Each structure stands twice: as structure tokens, then as C-alpha cells.
Amino acid sequence: MNGATRDWMPSTSAELVRLRGRVLRDIRGWFWERDVTEVDTPALSSGAATDPNITSFAVRNGDTLYYLQTSPEFPMKRLLAAGSGDIYQVCHVFREGEAGTRHNPEFTMLEWYRVGLDMHGMMDDMESLIGAICAGRRRVGRSVRITYRQLMTDVTGLDPFGADEAELAGALDVAGVDLPKGLEGDRDGLLDLVLAALVEPTLDPEQPVFVHDFPASQAALARVRPGTPPVAERFELFLGGMELANGFHELADPGEQQARFERDLARRCADGRTAPPMDRRFLDALRAGLPDCSGVALGLDRLMMFLAGADSIRDVLTFDISRA
């Protein structure tokens, strides 16, 4: 090759470039038929996600620091509070340090909100969209819904709401998964590893599985439904052996939202991570009033992986991070 490199070329195939174009057209058609408005919000924001496990890219405009969105959630909710009605968006989002066979630091998200729908209504919506996009492309089984508690109990024999840290660590040990340093007393971290290492591999890759009612400590931006124990009205969709989407019955209480942001930031500081400013304008929008709604974010690249039967996200990206 006379020393010339070939990394100018796409990491995907011409066929998959075309497939993505057609999938995007079908997604837009699906929302058009349901009178959901496509919106376009800024990727830069002066406030950032406070999520303890997600890191935003910080960029400068002169002396002012901005953050690249890790999801379009805050500006989309500001639109909802301003009276937009049902909206959706297809956009690029950015998460620092996330790279692997299912992760790229920059990826495409399909996010949408439905006013007046609860968590189960949103799962119905998602099921219908997945069916429409997969039709004629890849067969999918009937979707099932299972609570987080039931799924974890079925696979590990442990009740995720009752088991203590030692029992969770024991379940990992029995399965031959060594315990990473610093995870011993971290309950949510242990639950995350059990879910990723023990539970996910048991799910049928051909069947959409909706897991819902997460522990309240993992509510993120979802409402918590009181009860014993209280649970987060949050769901995740698993398909093709991957987590494809995450949805919430959206938290609308500004006081509770601010308290969660503050807790997140304290956790980030304790973990030695950066603590970016919380999004003041988003909190102001909640104070003005967010309509009762549910929302979901779907990783479009992973949906493409499922449709194409691809093993790595790079196979469906035009140019993955190593070629960006």
C-alpha cells in the first residue's frame, strides 16, 4: 500500500449504510403517522448530566465551558414544559470513556416522550416501534415483561431487594466472576455486575424482554412508586443480548429532582470524579410544570447491530472512534 493507511474507509459496509438510511426513514414515518413532532435541540449545554456513572465531554467556547449532551433529555423536557406535546429526536450523544464492542464514545440515540402515558403505556409504544422496524428485516419473538426483582430472583435465587452485599458477592463468586476491588460494600455496583455478568447472558437474544420496576436507588430520572419496597418506574429493553433502551415514567417533582442531582454530585465527588454543574434551566422547567409523561431513549446503533446480526458496534457505524 506504499505506506498509505486504509483507515479513511468506513468501518461499516455500503449495505449497512443503506440499511440505516431506510431504518431512519421508517422511524420518521412511524412517528409521523402518530403525530409525534420531530425536534432538534442543542448538543451543547451549560449544565450537564450528574449521573454517577456517565461522564460528559467538556468543551470550551472562549472562556465559557459547555458540555456535550449525554442524552437530549433536559432540553426535550424543557420543550415539554413549554407545551410541545409528544416529541421525538434522533441525535448524536457523547459519553467520555465508553468504548467497546457495544459502546462508542459518540453514538446515535432515538429519544421520545409521550404526554399522558405511564410506564406500561410507554412499553406498548416501544413494542410497536420495534415490531414495525424489524418487520421484513429480522424476526423477533413475542415480547415479555418481567420485574427486575423477578428476573434477578429467577436467575440467581437471590432477592435483589433483600440480599445483602455478602450474598450478592457470593453469587458472583459461585459463578466464577471475581470481585473487582472496591466493589465489596457497593450494593448498586454489585447488582450491576450481577445483571451484566449473570443475568444478561441468560436472556433469549431473539425476544424483546422488558425489565421494569428497578430498585429506587437506581431511579435516575424516573418516578418512585411508593410501596414495600418502593420501586422506580423505570424499564429497560433487552434484545439481541444487549440493553437496547431505557425508559422512565418521568419524575416531575423539582424538589426531588434537585435532591437527586445533589446526591449524584456528592457521589461523584466521593468517587474522585468531576462534578459538573447541574442544569439549572431544566430544574426551572420542572418548577414551571412538566406534564405527566413517559420517555424512552433507544440506542439506534445497537438496534442496527440487532438487525444486521453484527457482533461489534463498529460494524454498524460509518466511522467508529478509531477512524473518527
Next chain:
Amino acid sequence: MATYSTSEFRSGLKILIDRDPCIIVENEFVKPGKGQAFNRVRIRNLKTGRVVDKTFKSGDSVEAADVVDTDMQYLYADGEFWHFMVPDTFEQYAADANAVEVARQWLKEQDVCQVTLWNNSPLTVTPPNFVELKIVQTDPGVRGDTAQGGVKPATLETGAVVKVPLFVEEGEVIKVDTRTGEYVSRVKE
């Protein structure tokens, strides 16, 4: 002390695990939902050859193993150690029996091998992919049997025993693939 963050993990990276030098064979980044991210890593212990799976919290660091591969010429064995030399600098290194366990049956004086140094002492020795060695003992073959693809054992000058075609004779030099231990061809001198 050099360290690597999990974000630098990739196949081939050499790290210290439980004070042993290891090489990363596979690295998978996993992150459930909005939860904690992990690197699930398959590593091979360079001392024992054992392959094990380890899990790290993403963002954690591990100590780098000071392991380098250097091409060296094999000089001689003194009964206890096998001696190698870096051709450019004439620097010499002595490898023990553990380090040459796999390579020793292919080592011929003056051949260039890859010596893996850990903290500047030989950890493993990898012979050239192909070596040319003289047959010191093999039974005479019967011409005509070659059509059946018959083979016979032959002992080489280094002590290694390989299967050779029946037409190959004692005293001949043959080319052997050290990765499979298989005969490749006769070498005309």
C-alpha cells in the same frame, strides 16, 4: 511505577496481576444501563501460561508489567542456564530452565530467538517460527512407500523428535515449524 487505566486496556497490554506479569488476551467493556461500568478481561499469566478472567471497575488503574520482547542470538547452554546475546550491544542474558521449557528442543546455536524480559531478566524464550536442524537418527526409509504418505520418527541434533516422510534420511537437514512441531521440507546444503 507506570500504571494503565482500564480505558487503555487492549489485547497485548502487559500488566501486573497479583505480582505476576500477565498479558491481556481479550478486553470487554460492559456497562449495564445507567450503572457501574466494568472491564471484563481475559489475561494470560506470562510465568505460568494460565489463562484467567478478571473484572475491573472501569476507571481503575493497574500496574504495568515491565515486560519487553527482544531479539537475541542463542549462544550456548552450560547445563544450568541457556545464554543469549543482543547482537547490537553484545549484552548477555542467562535464561533458566523454566524460561526455555518450550523452546529448548529447538534451540540451535547462533539462531535468533525472541527473549521476553521481565524486570530485565528472561521470562520466556520463543524460538524462530522455522528452524533448520540436522537429523541425527532415523531408520532407513523404503523407497516406494511415499505414495502412501507414510512417516517415521526422526531425532534432531537438538534432541527434538519429529515425524518426517520416509524418503528423508539420517544426516539430512530439515526445516521444522516450531509452532506446530511439524516437518516442512528438506534443506539442500
